[in-house]
Amino acid sequence: MPGLSRASTVANVHQDERLSAGSLVRGWFRTFYGVLMGAWTALPDLLAAVLGVGVVKMTELELLRIARYGEAAHADPLTPRRCQRYLGVRWLVGGMGVGVILMLMLYLATALSMITAWLFDGTWGLVKDGDVVDTQLILVATVPGTLLIFVTLAGITGVAKLDQWLATTMLGTSQQTLLRQRVAELTSTRAEVIEAIDDERRRIERDLHDGVQQRLVALGMLIGRARRTKNDEQLQQLLRQAHDTAGEAIDELREVATRVYPAVLDDSGLDTALEVLAERSSVRVEISNELRESPGTALETVIYFVVSEAVTNAAKHASPSVVEISVWQSQQDIVVVVRDDGVGGADPSGSGLSGLARRVKAVDGGFEVISPQGGPTTICARVPCA
Structure with missing residues (x-):
């Protein structure tokens, strides 16, 4: 019914707003804990930087703290010299966190004391001689007090962002360098894709x-x-x-024609295409596909050809009794694992597997082959979710 549908829509919107507000509050408290922990480590950071002792370990702890309570900092491999320079500046950010937290505690204590005095006996102990707190004073103090508390709350977030920026700037790669690396990677990937097509x-x-x-x-x-x-x-x-x-x-x-592009992939989807592949295989194939929804045609094609080539290679060269196929989705990637109990010794530089690696890299994925002599052989591909 239209009325019911509209009511359900409104209810869903309100629920989303409550969830969003709850997420913001939880996110701020997580940030606050991170800044608080960073305040505690300010003095140890300074001592480590001055003495030059344990600088790498302290830097690793700081990076773990930043990643746990905020956004992970992009850091290059750590060296003692870089870590010492970083800690020599990082303690200042920790000290800034101490100041912001103390200001927040002072403002909250003052506001709570005034409100309590206004509600009960009219006097409060933070001002000498027990000044009287009446409604007029509360109204006058509300606007600047609220503004000060808001600025301090925002300051907590600012300190956390500064902490993350400092770690990325002093320990990581600059944005220009990352951009150049990305351009070089894309250029290489494009050349590999052209080679794979040929x-x-x-x-x-x-x-x-x-x-x-x-x-x-x-x-x-x-x-x-x-x-x-x-x-x-x-x-x-x-x-x-x-x-x-x-x-x-x-x-x-x-x-x-199937090796060029399987029509069943478009007609019936990845699950059916893998089942047809298993039925046509000369070895026993066991499939575990945990994908609940289609990741898109491009990714389905990559997944299918990874499985197809891996099964074909196993049947031709490894003499396995069974090939196990597992497909599932993690937080950021779709993972494809093909494992056989054959003789092993698969060559990742061979035309089939190297072509698969190029196909996976074309979608910013990762490809790995583990195949010791005597087996088993495990082929793992990770493709980013669309």
Whole structure:
């Protein structure tokens, strides 16, 4: 019903607002705890910087604190010299946190004392001789008092942001350097993608030449012999052979088309495509797909080809009894793990696996092959969620 639908929508909006407000409050308290812990470590930071003792360990503790109570700082590998310089400045931020926290406590204590005095006996102890607190004084003090408390609350967040910025600036890589590295990475990835496409084209050409083309040549020869023969029995035999060869050519052509792009992936989705892949495999395949929703066509294609190539490699070279496929989603990535109990020794630089690595890197993913001699072989790919 329209009325019910509108009421449900309004209720959902109010619920989202409450959740958002609750998240903000929890986030601020987490930030406050981080600044408080940073205030406690200000003096140890100064001593470590002056004495030059334990600077790397103290810096690691500071980075852990920043990551736990705020946003993780992007830091390069730590060296004692860089850590000592960082701690020599970082203690000032900790001291700033001490000042902001003390100011907040003072403002809150003053406000609470005035409100308590106003509600009960009219006097308060923070001012000499017990000044009288009446409604007029409360009204006059409300605006500046609220403003001071708000500024101090914002100051807590500011100290936390300054702490994170200082760690990133003094221990990490500059934004310009990160940008240059990213441009170089994208340029390399683009070149690898082009190379992977060329490899795929060469493989398709090889499959067509060595498989389908040979079948079609044989089919043409059989039909030619059938046209020339005068023996009915031989004619029937040649036609049966031609029919079988045509069927084999069609099957190989379908196989090539599937390797180019499986139509079932568009028609029925990743889950069904993996099941079809398992059914066509010459080895037993066990699938565990925990994805609750589609990650998008591009990522589904990458996941499918990782699994397909890994299963094909295992069946050709590893002689496994079973291939286990696991697909699940973490907080930021979709993880694909293909494990077989074969003989191991897979070469990551081979054309198949290196092509997979380039395909995964094209979507900013990670690819790893663990295949000791004697097995087992584990192939792990991580692709970022869209």
